[in-house]
Amino acid sequence: MARAKAKGASKKGSSRRPETGQDAIALLKADHRQVADWFAEFEKANSKRKLALATDICNALTVHTTIEEEIFYPAFLEATEDKDLHHEAEIEHDAAKKLIAEIEASGPDDDYYDSKVKVLSEMIKHHVKEEEQPGGMFAEARKSDMDLDSLGEEMAARKAELESQISDVPMGARKGKNGVLGRMASAMTR
Numbered sequence: 001m002a003r004a005k006a007k008g009a010s011k012k013g014s015s016r017r018p019e020t021g022q023d024a025i026a027l028l029k030a031d032h033r034q035v036a037d038w039f040a041e042f043e044k045a046n047s048k049r050k051l052a053l054a055t056d057i058c059n060a061l062t063v064h065t066t067i068e069e070e071i072f073y074p075a076f077l078e079a080t081e082d083k084d085l086h087h088e089a090e091i092e093h094d095a096a097k098k099l100i101a102e103i104e105a106s107g108p109d110d111d112y113y114d115s116k117v118k119v120l121s122e123m124i125k126h127h128v129k130e131e132e133q134p135g136g137m138f139a140e141a142r143k144s145d146m147d148l149d150s151l152g153e154e155m156a157a158r159k160a161e162l163e164s165q166i167s168d169v170p171m172g173a174r175k176g177k178n179g180v181l182g183r184m185a186s187a188m189t190r
């Protein structure tokens with residue numbers, strides 16, 4: 001299908017936009033909202049649903065941190081040379097990953113399960129605030145010459161690839177176009 005050339009397209013000469021219509025920051029923010037919704041749902045869920053939600057949360061965060069670390073963060077560092085923001089974000093990812101591994105290795109019958117998920121939600125809330133607040137990474141990225149359209153396209157493709165590798169997906173939390181499978185399906189029809 002022919003697409004009209006995007007207005008003000010790219011700062012680096014490409015006229016292509018991601019077919020998802022999301023630039024890099026819109027894509028990452030949508031992930032943030034999805035995970036926040038799942039954390040909120042977790043607090044009121046029964047044990048079976050908790051396991052499905054925690055699995056979704058851990059999978060989504062693993063994919064999200066991977067596309068940030070492989071694609072967005074290096075582009076940010078190159079464009080802005082802001083080592084402080086970049087390094088702090090990576091350290092926060094490392095801390096979250098340790099807790100994600102602990103949650104993945106346990107389950108709702110673990111006396112500490114809910115506490116682990118709660119602490120992860122607080123860590124992620126803090127990290128998301130740092131990325132999205134004025135003067136944070138996303139605001140600085142918008143001010144830079146980063147090609148957010150082409151980075152969005154690259155991240156959407158990598159995200160779909162990573163999601164297709166996730167096999168331990170419980171059916172309980174797989175609903176709606178914003179679920180992992182829904183997003184995977186829409187990414188695959190690109």
Ligand SMILES: [Fe+2]
Nearest residue numbers: 028064068131
């Ligand atoms: Fe993020």
Ligand SMILES: [Fe+2]
Nearest residue numbers: 068089127131
């Ligand atoms: Fe991040």
